[in-house]
Amino acid sequence: MSHKIEAENFIQDLERVAKVRSEVAAHLGTIAETLEKAESEGKNTSGKLGLDREIEDIKIAGKNLRLGVFRLMVLGDMKRGKSTFLNALIGENILPSDVNPCTALLTVLKFGSEKKVTIHFNDEKKPLSLDFKSFKRNYTIDPAEAKRLEQEKKQAFPDIDYAVVEYPLPILEKGIEIVDSPGLNDTEARNELSLGYINNCHAILFVMRATQPCTLGERRYLENYIKGRGLSVFFLINAWDQVQESLIDPDDREELKEAEVKLRRVFQANLLEYCVEENKNIYQERVFELSSILALRRRLKNPSVSLQGTGFPEFFGALNRFLTQERAAQEFQQAKTLAHQADSHLREAIARRTPLLEQNIEELKNKINSVAPEFHKLAEIRDQFQSEIRTVRDKEATEIANSFRSYVLDLEHTFESDFLRYQPDMKFLDFINPGKREAFEIELKKGFEQYISDKLAAWTINVENKMDAAFLQL
Template identity: 75%
Template sequence: MIDKIEIENFIQDLAKVAKVRVEVAESLGKIAQILETAEFAGKETSGEFGLDREIEDMKASSKNLREGVFRLMVLGDMKRGKSTFLNALIGENILPSDVNPCTALLTVLRYGVEKKVTIYFNDGKNPEDLDFKSFKGNYTIDPAEAKKLEKEKKQAFPDVDYAVVEYPLPLLEKGVEIVDTPGLNDTEARNELSLGYINSCHAILFVMRATQPCTLGERRYLENYIKGRGLSVFFLINGSDQVRESLIDPDDLEELAEASAKIRKVFHANLAEYCIVDGQDIYPERVFEISSLPALRRRIKDSFVSLEGTGFPEFMGALNTFLTKERAAQEFRQAQTLASQANSRMKEAIARRKPLLDEDVNELKVKINSVEPEFKKLTEIRDQFQEEIRTVRDKKAKIVADSFRSYILNLGDTFETDFLRYQPDLNFMDFLNKEKRETFETELKKAFEQYINDKLSAWTITVENEMDAAFLQLSRRAAHYGASYNTVTDKITEKITGKKVKSFGNSATEDDSPAWAKWAMGLFSLARGNIAGMAMAGVGFDWKNILLNLVTVAGIGTIIATISGITLGPIGLALLGLGVGAMQADQARKKLVQVTKKELVKHLPQVAQEQWQPVYDAIKECFDIYEGEVSERIDDDIQSRKRELDNLLKQKEEREINRGAELARFQQLEIDVSSEYKNIETVCDNFLKAVA
């Protein structure tokens, strides 16, 4: 059963999340400051603890939480009412909803104290700040001009990358950022731009229309860009109130019920497979019938008016549950993991330091020298894990690159069947007309772009499966090496202090892996996906965005350029050679596919050969970045442990350490850090209980 909530309640819950974010961020920042102050003081007392990495992670996590937003991406074909829906959601009519999608810009809507629009360009020009009136005047064109540009396959504003709209609205102020995309049936280049942002968003709001249920274009995008990618998608069936208007007798309730039932059946048949999460059918929690225009009309008059009967309360309830119970809870668990890790590391460092305060300098030197074999073992563990990563890297890079080559070379085997859904309508007599033939050539080129994009998108699903399996394997190996690493560090502590130092984890179930292993296992992340200048904390190693940038954007663009270089010269001659007869249209279509296939197959070996290395390099780069971060974190840990001992030795050689003062300083340090950590635990636990 979906809990229905109104906009006002939704904003209140977002405010609670924002409040917790600030409180947790402040405590993380204080922990970083406390540790930084302690390290500075250590330079004049018994030495630093080597907590630089913990300090850096606390600062990064604090900054991420302060800047944290829930980013929602709005997708959908043209004329689905995306802008009307967004205006209804935010409560003000600020996005133009009557402009032909051919002129649409990718627009990021975020909070700002002042109303303004900033246009970002892709040709090196400085950003341009505009007021709303100028924005609408400069970046919209009339429908007639839009149709002309669409026919010519030209972009209205080819030099524009995206627009950022800042507005002082409660929904945005409480931590929501919205990415409004061009229509999905716009040009392939615009589609790639829109789809390139998907992995940086918390949820996708896919807007459809009740009176045009599941068009071919919508099914195409769902199948090729959404299916099997683990994305969180809410389907909004807009214009449900307009079903009545399409009836012969709008007052016939029986006819209305029958028409509505048929529409729901069509949507369920096409969307059900996208609403299975972990084997559970969550269709009622992901598909909503909404009426955006009535909702907008109400909200313009009263921002917090009830939207009962428009479908918004049901949708807002599901979105609220998703964002607070799932996404926010995930953020706060990661923050707890980082804080716990810093607290434990600090306590362990103090526990190691205390027995050494009275240690004779010469005896300390002997003990430090005695643990050199253990430090060597730590380095060996790093090297072994590093080698495993490289082995997986080389294996997966070759598997993926080889699969790409085979996939490309085999496109010709199924082309005649696959291309049927893409080929443009062909009227043979029209083809004899030069002007109409040029239009057909343009349509054929567009069909090729769609065909190639879709085929390569299907291939990337297999790539994602390969990469998921690879990083799951590496996560398990990280746990293995982390356990071995802990055994060695425990040995170092025992040899140095003469006794074991207990683990300072905060519960029996808490993972006690070293910090670098937790990162490698995906238990926390400081990754920051970038979208229109705003970063977002990720979950685990963010290889999907790396792969998107290195393969999808560069690789597919090159392939399309190569294959789309096929002209209608050979195809046109073949069609003209058919002559005019009763079967000309059918023959022409068959000939079109045959000759097109022949031309395509001629290019495939070249594409397969030329793109093998870029694909290989892209996969390799993903693992290299992962390996680099893991190795750096292990090195930091090893060096910090060495510095911890070297700093103590140096201080002992230079001055007499005041044992009493140091013990008091350690005690206060533990109290201060534990206090902030407990505050994080309390705040997060209270929030998690409240949303449970």
């Protein structure tokens, strides 16, 4: 069971990690400078030791630590309370919950000394900076317009890649960066936009709603885009306080308890398979019942107030341990490993160089000539390896092409049974009504597109596993 901490403690732990990051980055910088100085001086004496790769790796690791952030991606269907959750998470009401999500703008929330929004385009246009009010006015659309665009399979702002929201908030300053994606119940093009960011995030915060448990769209998204990809996912069941409000008698404690037990069973049945790590059940550390609106109201009145009873202390505790202990430890271990490797390679280079300094030029030339055949053998091994890589590439390309062809051709054998869950319902007499007939055609087309997308996603996962096996073989 995850331990509980309040938002203020979470920020303090992030600050400690940021401080250690800075210290480790400084040490790596010193190591890189020392090695560079040694190489520079050695160039004019006995020659360089060939540590360019080590120096470059250490510089990159130091830079990554100095600029290091924990990137969280927020996924969720429409009307799940994502904006309310994000506002509660960061402790300020900066993301308007009344903004229509059909703008389909992927938004990156990061620290900035000034409050501003920057729009990044997917063409040659330069980024556009604007204030929050202008952003809301220029890049949101009303529901009627959104519905029309959805039916026509058009995007509201096709020339925009994403938006960056900068805000001077403590949680962002301490190294948290949040990627807020468009909704799941959307076009496939918009889903692909979100998928491009998933693998570059430390964790995914998948927002669901207690009063709409595990919809078909959510299950489909998890099955196609999350399952089997080794991603760290936190499932946040939002609006848990509304479970009581939905009861016939909200004051009936027994009825409330029974309703909550049923809901927990539904969520566990659908989410458990995504909460297994190294054959260990971590469901209690990954699924949380939240009341975001209650948490937001409290934090707006007092940022340091206890959030007990909203589910946030439990969530903060699990997220804190995951980021500041597990992920941070991996970062620091990588830096430690690079430093040890540089030290080891330096000692090996010195050990090789020292005996050579005691020999004259003729002896060194003879030694070089004596090992020349070994270098020829290495060149042959290199050529063989390159040939093997090309062979495996061609073989895998052919197998993948044949696999795709066979997969598509085999779809006809199971189409009738597979397509049933995508097929819209329509009564016989509805065909007489032109409006309902047109609506049916639109839903049928949408269902078929989802069917094709799901089938392709299933095939892609299988192919990725085969490609991973081929790389492992090489």
